[in-house]
C-alpha cells in the first residue's frame with residue numbers, strides 16, 4: 046500500500062532565508078497552584094472590569110472569547126486536578142485570540158519553554174512522555190532483584206547491563222560478527238579474510254543462505270516471510286509473503302509487525318517509505334551517498350579491501366534500488382493464496398527454502414502444496430523473474446549485508462562511530478543519542494513483555510483498563526450513531542460500516558498473562574542473556590524470536606497474540622491494524638495528559654477519548670475503507686458511497702495542503718497525510734459526542750472557569766504542543782504520514798462547529814472558516 050513517490054522537496058523552492066523558530070528556554074518557576082488561582086482570578090476580574098466599564102475594544106474582543114462564568118459547578122480538589130490545572134494554564138498563551146490561532150492559544154506557553162535537544166529534530170508532548178518513560182525504565186532495569194519476582198527479569202537486567210558495558214564490547218571488537226559471517230560461508234566483499242571465506246560463486250546456494258539468514262538470524266530479505274492468523278480460520282496460522290523493507294529500518298523482526306499498522310504518532314525507525322526514497326528519489330541523493338559510504342566504511346572496518354568494497358557496494362546499492370523500484374512499479378493490489386510450488390515460479394525453490402528454515406517442531410513439515418498468503422503478488426512475481434538473471438556475488442553480498450547492518454549497533458565503538466556518522470546525515474540530528482537511552486530502548490523493544498510487566502506493576506492503576514473500556518464503548522456508540530445522520534454513505538452500506546466498528550478488537554494496557562509469573566517465565570523459558578555478551582544476547586534473541594514465530598505454523602492461535610504483536614505495554618503510542626481490524630492502546634499512553642482516573646471526563650475524552658476515536662476512524666479512512674470487518678482487502682461499499690467518500694477526502698487533502706510550516710516556509714503534503722487527518726477529524730467528533738451525550742455535569746478544575754466544551758477542545762489541543770527545527774519541519778513534511786502538531790490542532794478544529802460555538806469564533810475567522818471538510822461526522 047505504497048503511495049506514489051513524491052518529489053515535493055525538489056518541486057518546492059526552499060526559503061533559506063527564513064529564520065527558524067528557536068524559542069529560548071525560559072526557566073519556569075513553579076509557584077504552585079497559587080499562580081493558577083491568581084491568573085484565573087485576574088482573568089475573571091478583567092472580564093468583570095470590562096463588563097462594568099467597557100474600557101477598550103481590545104478587551105472587548107478578549108471578553109468575547111471568554112467563557113460564561115458558571116456558578117453551579119463544583120471544583121475538583123484531587124491532587125491530579127491541581128496538577129492538571131497548573132499544566133493547562135501554563136501551557137497556554139492567553140494573550141492570543143483563540144479564534145485567530147488556537148494552537149498558539151493552547152500551546153504557546155508550552156512551546157515557549159521547550160527547546161529541541163541536540164539528538165532530536167523536534168520536541169513534543171509525546172517526546173517528553175517518551176523521555177519520562179525511558180527514565181522510569183532505566184530505574185526498573187537497574188533495580189536489584191527481589192524475592193518472588195519473575196525469574197525472566199534477569200534477561201532484561203543482564204541485556205541492559207551488557208549494553209552499558211562498552212569496555213567489554215570494545216575488547217571483543219568485530220569478532221562476534223566475523224564469527225557469524227564465517228559460519229555462513231563468508232561475505233564475498235571480505236575476500237580471503239576469515240570472514241570472507243574465499244567465497245565461491247559456483248557453490249552459492251541461494252535457498253540455503255536465505256533460510257539461514259531468515260530462520261536463524263531473523264533477517265527479512267528480498268521477500269518478507271512471516272506467519273499470521275488465518276482470517277478464514279482464526280484458530281490457525283498460515284505462512285505469508287510480502288514486500289521487504291529497504292535500507293532502513295534494520296530492526297528486530299517483531300517490530301516489523303508494525304508494517305501496515307497505523308500508529309498515532311510516527312515511528313521513524315519503521316518507515317517503509319524512507320528507505321525507498323533514499324534509494325530512488327532524486328532529492329535524496331545526499332542520503333543515498335551517505336548510505337553507500339556507510340556500507341563501504343563498514344565493509345572496510347571488517348577487513349575488506351577498499352577498492353573491492355567500493356565496487357561491490359556500488360553494485361549492491363543498484364541491486365537494492367532495482368528491488369525498491371519493483372515495489373513502486375507494482376504496488377499492493379490485493380492478496381492471493383498460492384502454494385509454495387506456485388509462488389516460486391520454478392525460479393526459487395520455496396519448498397526447500399521452508400524445509401531448511403522451519404524448526405523441527407513444525408510437524409508435519411511443508412510440501413509443495415503448503416498454502417501461503419501472497420500479500421504482494423505483483424512484486425513477488427516480478428522480483429522472482431528479475432532475480433534469476435542477477436549475479437550470485439551481488440546476491441550474496443546483499444543478503445549478508447542485511448544481517449551485517451542489523452548487527453552493527455551491537456558492535457564496538459569503532460563501528461558505532463561509523464553508524465553515528467551515517468545516522469546524523471539521515472536523521473539530521475546534531476549529536477548521537479546517549480548510550481543509556483539506546484540500551485533502554487533496545488531492551489524495551491526486545492523484551493517488551495518483561496519491561497511491560499515491570500512498568501505496569503510500578504506505574505499502572507488496575508481500574509484504568511475498565512474505565513478505558515467504558516470510554517471505548519461510548520466512543521464506538523457515538524461513531525455508530527453518527528451514521529444515522531450521515532448523508533453521503535448509502536443507506537445500504539451503513540449496516541456493514543457499523544458491523545465493522547462493532548467487530549473491532551481492542552486491547553488496552555497490557556495482556557493479562559504477563560501478570561502471571563509462571564506464564565511470563567514460560568514465554569521466555571528458552572531465552573537467556575548474560576551481563577557481558579551484548580552481541581550474543583541479541584543473536585540469541587533474534588533466533589529465539591524468529592524460530593518462535595515460525596514454530597507457530599502448526600500451533601493453535603493463542604488469545605491476545607495478534608494485537609500485542611504491534612507493540613508492548615511500555616510504549617507511548619496507539620495503533621490500528623486494518624488486516625486484523627484491531628486497536629492497541631498500551632499502558633504507557635494511559636497517563637496524563639491522555640487519561641487519569643481523578644480527572645473530569647472532558648479531560649479524558651479530550652485526551653484518550655479522541656485517540657480511541659482516531660483509531661476507530663482509521664478503519665474507515667482512505668486505506669481502512671479497503672478492508673472489510675475481517676481484514677480482507679476487498680470492495681465492500683457501493684460505488685456511490687466510494688465516490689462520495691473520495692470527494693470528501695479530497696476536501697481534507699486540499700485543506701491540509703494549504704497549511705505552511707513557518708520553520709521552512711513549505712506546505713504540507715495533504716495527500717500523504719489524508720488518512721491521519723481523516724482519523725483526527727473523525728476522532729474529535731466521535732469523542733465530543735460521546736463526552737457531551739453520556740456524561741453528567743463534571744466539576745471544574747481549580748482556577749479554570751472554562752466550560753466543559755472549551756475544556757474538551759483545550760485538552761485535545763494540548764496533546765499536540767510541539768516545536769520543530771527546520772530539519773524537523775522538513776522531515777515531518779517529507780516523511781511523516783501525520784500532520785505536524787500545530788495542524789493536527791488547527792485542521793480538525795477549523796472543521797468543527799462545536800469548537801467554533803464553544804469559543805464564539807465569528808464566521809469567517811481563521812479558526813471558523815466557511816468551508817468545513819467532513820468525512821465521518
Ligand SMILES: [Zn+2]
Nearest residue numbers: 307308309724
Ligand atoms: Zn493514526
